[in-house]
Amino acid sequence: DTGVSQDPRHKITKRGQNVTFRCDPISEHNRLYWYRQTLGQGPEFLTYFQNEAQLEKSRLLSDRFSAERPKGSFSTLEIQRTEQGDSAMYLCASSFGSGGREQYFGPGTRLTVT
Amino acid sequence: AQSVTQLGSHVSVSEGALVLLRCNYSSSVPPYLFWYVQYPNQGLQLLLKYTSAATLVKGINGFEAEFKKSETSFHLTKPSAHMSDAAEYFCAVSDNTDKLIFGTGTRLQVFP
Numbered sequence: 001d002t003g004v005s006q007d008p009r010h011k012i013t014k015r016g017q018n019v020t021f022r023c024d025p026i027s028e029h030n031r032l033y034w035y036r037q038t039l040g041q042g043p044e045f046l047t048y049f050q051n052e053a054q055l056e057k058s059r060l061l062s063d064r065f066s067a068e069r070p071k072g073s074f075s076t077l078e079i080q081r082t083e084q085g086d087s088a089m090y091l092c093a094s095s096f097g098s099g100g101r102e103q104y105f106g107p108g109t110r111l112t113v114t
Numbered sequence: 115a116q117s118v119t120q121l122g123s124h125v126s127v128s129e130g131a132l133v134l135l136r137c138n139y140s141s142s143v144p145p146y147l148f149w150y151v152q153y154p155n156q157g158l159q160l161l162l163k164y165t166s167a168a169t170l171v172k173g174i175n176g177f178e179a180e181f182k183k184s185e186t187s188f189h190l191t192k193p194s195a196h197m198s199d200a201a202e203y204f205c206a207v208s209d210n211t212d213k214l215i216f217g218t219g220t221r222l223q224v225f226p
Binding site (some may be wrong): 031035045056 | 118123146148150155156157158159160163165166204206208210211212213214215216217218219
């Protein structure tokens with residue numbers, strides 16, 4: 001068990017560019033979550049998957065954001081036409097089962113849009 | 115809708131003193147409650163969780179929290195602060211969907 005990993009750890013991009021982040025959950029964890037954390041705030045829920053199915057998306061997730069988990073293992077989060085307001089830490093977490101199960105968080109990807 | 119309020123964005127204590135971080139929640143269903151800790155430039159680590167078993171929950175690093183339904187509170191305590199406890203602490207609530215709703219966090223400073 002190597003924990004949840006995220007790649008890249010840091011990304012600097014220019015406004016209008018597309019970016020993609022990857023999350024590798026703990027193996028055999030069937031649930032995967034994406035959160036966004038801005039400076040001085042707690043993480044905010046974006047979306048989550050159970051296996052390959054995307055079960056819920058937050059209203060925070062505009063149509064410029066898309067997430068996939070094609071084989072129920074790793075997940076990608078893509079942001080198209082980035083805006084300065086997208087600058088944040090993007091956190092991924094995974095868990096097994098439901099009903100108050102612990103979510104294990106990755107180290108996050110810090111996005112800076114210039 | 116569920117929500118979490120953390121009173122006090124900054125708390126400062128002396129090493130060896132009691133740590134008390136406050137969390138109040140709002141939930142229309144029996145909640146699951148969590149405390150997470152975040153060190154600079156790192157992800158979140160679970161300290162403890164309440165899932166309707168014992169109301170006094172013990173976690174890692176000597177932390178504990180008590181679920182009080184009548185007060186809708188889940189305050190985090192530690193009898194004696196250590197320098198290594200300096201970090202940001204987040205209280206979170208979830209329901210059966212399991213997505214976490216976080217508070218705005220409390221930054222704990224520990225002075226020697």
